[in-house]
Amino acid sequence: MRPSLLSLALALALPGAGSAQTTSTGPMAANESDGAAIELDPVVVTATRTARATSDVPNTVDVIDRQRMDDTMVNDLRDLLRYEPGVSVTAGVGRFGLGDIRIRGLGGNRVRIQTDGIAVSDAFTIGSFSNANRNFVDMDTLKRVEIVRGPTSSLYGSDALGGVVSFVTKDPSDYLDAGKDAYFGFKLGAESDWSGLSAGATGAFGGERWSGLVTVNHRQGQEMRNQGDDDARDASRTRPNPQEIDGRSVLGKLVYAPSANQRFKLTVEGNEDNTDTDVLSSLGFQSLTRATNLSVTGSDQQTRARISLGHEVDALSAGFADSFDWQVYRQDSETTQDTREVRRTAAQVNEQRDRSFNFDQRQYGVQANFFKSLSAGNVRHDISYGLDVSRTQTQQKRDGMVTNLDTGRTSNAMLPDVFPVRDFPNSRTTNAALYLQDEISFSEGGFRLVPGVRIDRYELQPEVDAIFAADNPGVAVVEVTDTNVSPKLGAVWHFAPEWSLFGGYSRGFRAPPYNDVNIGFTNLMFGYTAIANPDLKPETSDGYEAGVRFTGDATYASLSGYYNRYRDLIESFQFVGINDEGLQVFQSRNVADANIRGAELKAGVDFGRLDPRWTAWSLRGAATWSRGRNETEDLPLQSVDPLTASLGLAYDRDRWGAELAGRFAQRKRDMEQLGLYATPGFGVLDLMAHWNFAPGARINAGVFNLGDRKYWESGDLPNGIAVGGTAVLDRYSSPGRSLSLSFTASW
Template identity: 65%
Template sequence: MRISPLSLAVCLALPGVAAADTVAETTSDAAEFDRVVVTATRTERAIADVPNTVDVIDRERMDTLLVRDIADLFRYEPGVTVGRDFGRFGLSDIRIRGLGGNRVRIQTDGIAVSDAFSIGSFSNANRNFVDLDTLKRVEVVRGPSSALYGSDALGGVVSFITKDPSDYLGDGKDAYFGFKLGAESASEGLFAGATAAFGGERWSGLVAVGHRQGKETENMGEIGGEGSARTQANPQSTSGRSVLGKLVFAPSQIQRFRLTVEGNEDDTDTDVLTSRGLQALTGATNMLVTGDDHQSRARVAFGHEATGLSSALADSVDWQVYRQDSRTRQDSVEVRRVPSGATVIRDRREREFHFDQRTWGLQANALKSFATGSVVHDLAYGVDVARSETKQKRDGRRIFLDTGAVTNVMLPDVFPVRDFPISETTTAALYVQDEIQFADGAFRLVPAVRVDHYRLSPQVDDIFREDNPTTEVVDITETRVSPKLGAVWHFSDAWSLFGGYSAGFRAPPYNDVNIGFTNFAFGYTAIPNPDLRPETSDGLELGLRFAGDAVHASLSAYYTEYDDFIESQRFIGFNDQGLMVYQSQNVADARIRGAELKAGVHFGAIDARLDGWSLRGAAAWSEGEDRTTGDALASVDPLTATLGLAYDNDGWGAELAGRFVGRRDRLPPPPTGIDSYYESPGYGVLDFYAHWSFAPGTRVNVGVFNLADRRYWPAGSVPLVSENSLTLDRYTASGRNVAVSLSVEF
């Protein structure tokens, strides 16, 4: 067997390259790029034929890595970061190449999850709405993807794909049942799930249920007690439930109807000990601060797939209609002692935050293959139509414990309030993509374009109007054309070049367009901005792939420019009443550039005596700056890499995986009063995994994380804080911890 010396050197000479590549175990490295993905081109394509960087994490890999949340999911994916807030709200956004929040599209079975929204210290609606145990695969498209997915795909796409009955049935098997039990020490978590599937000639179905519970995720802070000096995690109690049901009817071999019902909810109770004690800004002493947070998502979808059609317009079509409801409710309680002259007022402050989003939608896609001479075309086209209604409200009351008096005045608010009016957004889009194959498929050109029409219609109700009596809300209508051009050239049996240009955009958000509140006591007001422009991006990428029998590698470089970033609630001056005026505006441009590498070696293909041994690696370097000021972007990660050595056979396997991160030394300049921001140091952490199938249909997975019990600060968890802060240990990761699971299948 002949192996390219260059390709072998590329994989073995990288000290920081990574383990935990996100594909299942295979017997040939060439098969690593034969994995079929859908998200990158909205058609089923092998990774080797995709003109941009895409990651795939399948069910087997998630089980091996004992994935419980999105932080676990992307632990070994340099360039993809999950943020975490200290205190109460936990995991926040997913960042791809330094861009996160609502600028990354997160979808489940093609349906976008709801938006994130936060305001103040007591309100934070995140997008962590998916139970990962219901998934069979996760696909990540890095870089602008609006040519296929429209608004919010400015930075990339994270696509969650749920289980199907066909994943468990076939080859004469008409029924399946399996369950999984597990525990983890970092949060004292317990989880359990069960999946049942049945099928016949025409009908098949699946039901998957899950339950999870735990406590706060530990860090390595050593200061306990109450007050702002506390560095240990605040005490929490968490629980969650999920259900996924699918019913499939196949009237013929070329048609399939699918009904999907999905529900997921999570509850978190927090005793916010860090907020107890004397509050310097108000002079009050907090005796008790608690949070009760609940979020849920429910989805119903009905779809149809047809293949093998004899039509001049399409060889295959698929469509689905859906409704999705996402809700966040967060209740906060403060019990305080407030000095007032010679007396002390005892009061109880109760706050409620609601953020609800309901979406109806239709998606339809078609694929037609045809040839013009020696050139083969795979033409994909489709429509996306969605209408969302978004409601946000904050409510509260102040109870004077000595007198029993109750008031809805809690400065600077007079409750209830809406920070933006009830907003209805309608999007309608048409996309077209042509995958053009030349030279018997050796060269593939992929042009695509999408036209999006976006309309925002605010609805002013009494709650918004009472708090904003003179604010004039505005409608917005935008049409945006997003092009893309990709190419793949297989210039030899094992080598290929890929890359291209892609555009991204994000429509002006409803809360930035029509934000509105006035506070005369504190002398400020926020006003709408009908002239907000969409945020846009232009990305270039170029990469090289090698897929041999023993070695695989993919190296890519990218450069992306972002224009018209929106800064929310920017101070713009004073009005005629002397109030400070705040307004969301397009003020910032940015650029992010970087390089990414994935590589691996299957040693059994080199020497049969090494069968079962493999080395996997990944690394990412990136650099970002504000083009307006020249300052560094804090959201861009330092150099990150992973490296792992694994052994696997039919009955058992083990893997030693390392995570390596450089010093976070590119930060923007701090404001007046802070000498410099804290630069989290670089680190290296080792994890160990093992699995054992001790009987047919059974499997035990064990993971030991942070083997050396090292204190380190994950870049995605450290906010911009002073280097002289006395509470830096708040943002440390967990020390040595263990997770285990048992799965049984019948």
């Protein structure tokens, strides 16, 4: 069943919808006559849970505001992070599209992804027909994205082992400034790389007490193009498989402000994406099964819906807090994937195989954050503390049926499975946490010390039903209860008016996942079984970072180095021996230790602030170098990107602007130590422009990969490709030259 909240949320959506544009401002934004210049010291919230200028934050944080998303024509996660070296998005070919977000080489469920403070559902994959990702956010509903690099469990708990990606959705106040009490806007867009079309609308209203917002979006298109030209109908195919893609979203907010210092906010959000794929690359003779596939099609759907009620108080002046906020929420996420194969077996039997995969998570939670400032002489304490309690119900099931097309006989036995099956029991996880942080300012803010700690209580309760018990006879499941303490200590020293040093230590952890603790897979015919591991320990990390920043009147720069040590990383389905029945036994285990180290550079200059003759010209760039090592096996980590960089030269006035941006990567040489293909280095140029041709009307255009360069993102190759297995390499290549257009109007 589709999540019940989704039907409520999407009932508001129209067949064609999108969002209009907003313009973000910051503490050092240029005036209107200069256009949208570089924001030299933007305010961030995610890094410390308090609004702080980047120069006062003791770690590396990236901020992408709405204006930047519009100027660079962001339509999906990969577009969003296109110019952020060190943060990447993997992509899969075949049918499943974008994968996970990696921060400094760590990805998957080891990176916390949240929307308005609420974590999105987990990723889960098993086999070739089952892949639930975390791509649940519509970019046109966002006003800002903040990315904290490195372990952040001291504030956000489990799953923040690699970092945090925080999406912040739009509010009515983003449209109703300067006494405006109503707003309407719409957006139309097109992209050639996936033949995509999008449309959307935003409406907002506001008064002295009440305000509201509704944003609806719709998008449709076809398969993402690549640089392959072999359209064979078998495994040698390098062109993309044909796809039909359709998606929609809705965001609604209702805000009641009983006074100028407090607000109640009701939010309803829903997303739905559907993809139908003709999997031509899976046709033909299959060496593993000795069968010949005549037809393979896939139908995938993913949905997410959430409803939340929040309360913000800005000026409380009470003994326990100067301000606070809280929210309660429910979020339902579901992925359903259906696959149909028509094939001729080695025995010349014509049969049809139908498989269905379902992954469903339903989450309830409450969050509360309190803020108090105290002063004693020349020392100021900005104290943050709060609680975070959530309960998540997770269910997964695979089902299937094989039909003999010659006789009409059907069966649920499809080796090695007898359907339906669950790969782990239905699981209920409860997380309860308390955190405390003190931002201690000395010498009127010249030196800041930021200690913090979070205590997490994690409980896992499996629920064995008839399906799991039938597929895993005699397999015992275990409950897990664990308490984890995550400290941190950061510091910022403004040793000169425009210069500062920053750095610190942060502990990270990830609780043992339900699907690793209680693996459920027994196959008597092939002689193996998977068993629970009651002794599975949390994954942990120790992160160290230090750097220097310069924030001047016209320029900014930041150079930092980091070292992250990861211990007890969990490897799933590891062989551990033979049991008394002669079955091979597999179990998830804490076996991997790893380290990732690197250096990051970000810089920019607004030339108009240096010389009025260069008004509206700006330059920004970033580069990341990193290396990762699996210390258990003394091998390089495949997930760590090579040296990458970006550089953009922009001209931006009131009416129009343009930017020439480059993306660069070094050859991934360390893969050669694993006997794998090393993705070549590349340099790609993009050209983007916008024109405000009338009040409230804007056109954006972009040409990406101007030189039509054939290149591969390092994270797009599936677990690496052997040096001698590059015949289908073009299948994983990025799109060639592509065009993106959008038109927005508002009043």
